[in-house]
Amino acid sequence: MHRFANPARFLRIARVLTPLLTLIGLGLAAAGLWIGLFASPPDYQQGDSVRIMYVHVPAAWLASGGYLGMAIASAVALVWRHPLAAIAARAIAPVGALFTAICLVSGSLWGKPTWGTYWVWDARLTSMLVLLFLYLGYLALASAEDERHGGDPAQGKGAAILALVGVVNLPIIKFSVEWWNTLHQGPSITLTKSTIDPAMLLPLMLSLAGFTLVFGGVVLMRMRAALARTRTAARGRRLAEAYA
Amino acid sequence: MTHAEFIYPSYALTIAGLLGAVAWSFVAMRRAEAAVAKERRR
Numbered sequence: 001m002h003r004f005a006n007p008a009r010f011l012r013i014a015r016v017l018t019p020l021l022t023l024i025g026l027g028l029a030a031a032g033l034w035i036g037l038f039a040s041p042p043d044y045q046q047g048d049s050v051r052i053m054y055v056h057v058p059a060a061w062l063a064s065g066g067y068l069g070m071a072i073a074s075a076v077a078l079v080w081r082h083p084l085a086a087i088a089a090r091a092i093a094p095v096g097a098l099f100t101a102i103c104l105v106s107g108s109l110w111g112k113p114t115w116g117t118y119w120v121w122d123a124r125l126t127s128m129l130v131l132l133f134l135y136l137g138y139l140a141l142a143s144a145e146d147e148r149h150g151g152d153p154a155q156g157k158g159a160a161i162l163a164l165v166g167v168v169n170l171p172i173i174k175f176s177v178e179w180w181n182t183l184h185q186g187p188s189i190t191l192t193k194s195t196i197d198p199a200m201l202l203p204l205m206l207s208l209a210g211f212t213l214v215f216g217g218v219v220l221m222r223m224r225a226a227l228a229r230t231r232t233a234a235r236g237r238r239l240a241e242a243y244a
Numbered sequence: 245m246t247h248a249e250f251i252y253p254s255y256a257l258t259i260a261g262l263l264g265a266v267a268w269s270f271v272a273m274r275r276a277e278a279a280v281a282k283e284r285r286r
Contacts, residue, residue, distance in 0.1 A: 018273075022266060026262075026266070029262065033255065033258075033259070037251070037255060042246075047246045047247065048245045048246045048247050048248070048251060049246070049247040049250060049251065051251050051255075052250065052251055052254045055254055055255055055258040056254070059258065095265055095269075098261050098265055099261075101261075102257060102258050102261050105254070105257055106254040106257065106258060109250045109251075109253055109254040110250065110254070112250055113247045113250050211262070214262055214265075214266065217266070218265050218266055218269045221266075221269035221270055221272070221273040222269050222272070222273070224273045224276070224277065225269070225272040225273040225275075225276040225277070226276075228273070228276035228277045228279065228280045229276050229279075231280050231283075232276070232279050232280055232283055235283050236283075
């Protein structure tokens, strides 16, 4: 792991992976959304509103998965003080927040025709809203800390601690539909079985894979941008010291 | 298609979010890496 955490080696790998992940991801997502919107059958109970699942489920998966990634990167940054891990956590946060917002809005748009309301204070919906607030809190704290420490993300600890504390919300999101009597349905796909028809599973899996690859590509782009900004700032500081 | 007034906005929002994130991050990356290259040439 430390081998890949070397910034120069990371940049070499990222330059290859960034276009690959982004372009393959966009292709898969486009195929999944096209099939989901025009070629997959309507559900026998939900009708056509089931098509919202092909955008809602990948967004929900990336909202939670992104937060887990951000928390792991924050733990690595706290324990080993590796600047690349802090940069990775900061790169994940806005993208994760975006997917959480997409998940909440698409869920609301699905809820109106299905449940008769855009929003209920259901355990799953509320815990997803808390996840969005955790992302926004992390972004605000990370931005304030970076400003305080001259743009060095490895210096601040508060945002990393907030990311780790917020991990407690992830099992609440996952198991909320089992622990409490919620309006939101239980899981349709587990590690061992799926209750979804293959004609609906195909577009779901395509968009899930596509969104995940695009997420990875965007995070790599944001990490490369942050590394480049760090290099420019460090060079500027060195020049200022030399001429002082 | 039934419920099109709910389905199309959710797709439009998601596609705009996905493409917006790619475009925003790509422009930021190219700008930052161009600044490093410019510094190096100086």
